[in-house]
Amino acid sequence: MKVEELRKLADVLPESGKIILCTHRHPDPDGLGAIVGLQFLLKRRFGLEVDLVLEGRIRRAENVAMRDLLQIHSIPKGSVDPAAYKGIILVDSQPGFSHTNPPGALPVLAVFDHHDGPKGEAAHLGDVPFVWVAPDYGATSTMIYDLLAAFGLEPDTRSATALYCGVRYDTNNLLRGATQRDEDAFRVLERLADRQVVGAIDQPPLPKQYFRQMHIALEACEDYQTLLLTLLGEVSSPESVAEIADWFLRLEGQQWSLCGGACDGRYQVSLRTDLADADAYPALRFLLGREGKCGGHGRMAGGQIPLTELTVEQVQDLIRTRAIELFGLEGRQAERLAEPQDVDKTR
Numbered sequence: 036m037k038v039e040e041l042r043k044l045a046d047v048l049p050e051s052g053k054i055i056l057c058t059h060r061h062p063d064p065d066g067l068g069a070i071v072g073l074q075f076l077l078k079r080r081f082g083l084e085v086d087l088v089l090e091g092r093i094r095r096a097e098n099v100a101m102r103d104l105l106q107i108h109s110i111p112k113g114s115v116d117p118a119a120y121k122g123i124i125l126v127d128s129q130p131g132f133s134h135t136n137p138p139g140a141l142p143v144l145a146v147f148d149h150h151d152g153p154k155g156e157a158a159h160l161g162d163v164p165f166v167w168v169a170p171d172y173g174a175t176s177t178m179i180y181d182l183l184a185a186f187g188l189e190p191d192t193r194s195a196t197a198l199y200c201g202v203r204y205d206t207n208n209l210l211r212g213a214t215q216r217d218e219d220a221f222r223v224l225e226r227l228a229d230r231q232v233v234g235a236i237d238q239p240p241l242p243k244q245y246f247r248q249m250h251i252a253l254e255a256c257e258d259y260q261t262l263l264l265t266l267l268g269e270v271s272s273p274e275s276v277a278e279i280a281d282w283f284l285r286l287e288g289q290q291w292s293l294c295g296g297a298c299d300g301r302y303q304v305s306l307r308t309d310l311a312d313a314d315a316y317p318a319l320r321f322l323l324g325r326e327g328k329c330g331g332h333g334r335m336a337g338g339q340i341p342l343t344e345l346t347v348e349q350v351q352d353l354i355r356t357r358a359i360e361l362f363g364l365e366g367r368q369a370e371r372l373a374e375p376q377d378v379d380k381t382r
């Protein structure tokens with residue numbers, strides 16, 4: 036979007052009053068970064084107060100550190116009185132995405148997102164007066180950085196730190212899906228950000244539960260050579276499922292890595308691949324079938340199956356059966372990535 040078009044955001048904002056900022060469920064650094072950057076713009080340029088409504092708990096240690104160190108305070112969704120607000124702005128997601136349910140009874144004033152919308156379902160954006168959906172950006176935080184620039188604002192230390200974290204986590208330090216825009220924003224934000232805070236967000240203290248979870252995942256991982264299948268029971272957070280899928284993908288050789296685990300009444304699934312040009316979304320779409328919902332782009336996809344009709348074991352069986360079919364693994368015996376007795380042998 037050109038600068039003049041971006042400045043039209045001003046036309047959809049109220050003259051006074053409060054706005055709610057939202058992102059997708061289980062907010063990640065990009066969603067949080069975009070929220071903090073937008074909060075800065077609305078306050079500084081328009082004198083508007085905002086409240087943040089964050090859905091789902093923030094549990095990944097890095098994200099908890101970001102929330103705490105940057106003092107990102109949110110109010111519970113259930114406590115939103117629609118009469119007290121003029122509308123909602125949604126970032127890093129879109130109305131109608133399966134992992135996004137902003138508070139109801141309030142108009143969505145604007146949407147900022149770098150994800151592709153669901154094909155043929157663009158209608159859910161029809162009523163929104165300001166929409167900027169730009170898949171040519173690697174992060175929504177970069178879009179918000181450009182939005183600030185369009186209004187002649189340089190981010191302060193807090194918003195620069197938040198936006199910087201958003202850009203670097205979503206693009207994996209400019210290695211994943213980053214464009215020139217992301218790189219330009221990254222370089223400037225790196226200079227403006229608080230290095231101590233960035234370092235503390237990168238390497239936060241980890242609870243014992245984290246190591247226990249990784250231990251269980253190591254023992255559960257079934258190695259089919261082309262596929263690493265880790266179907267867990269209850270997990271501490273949906274993000275841990277993504278983290279485990281990412282971690283196992285680092286096993287040498289090229290393959291797919293799927294991890295699933297139950298959390299908050301849903302079976303969360305993350306699928307990753309390091310095969311060049313492979314598309315994870317259609318694969319996960321097939322694996323979750325009509326029972327689940329998912330999204331994703333390129334080599335990563337995530338989704339969930341509600342644990343209302345099906346038990347955890349039934350969902351695990353469903354995913355395993357479909358994975359064996361999809362990856363052509365019939366009759367193939369999986370090896371364990373780590374046998375429990377491996378530990379004893381080293382003693």
Ligand SMILES: [Mn+2]
Pocket residue numbers: 065066127149173174175205
């Ligand atoms: Mn993002």
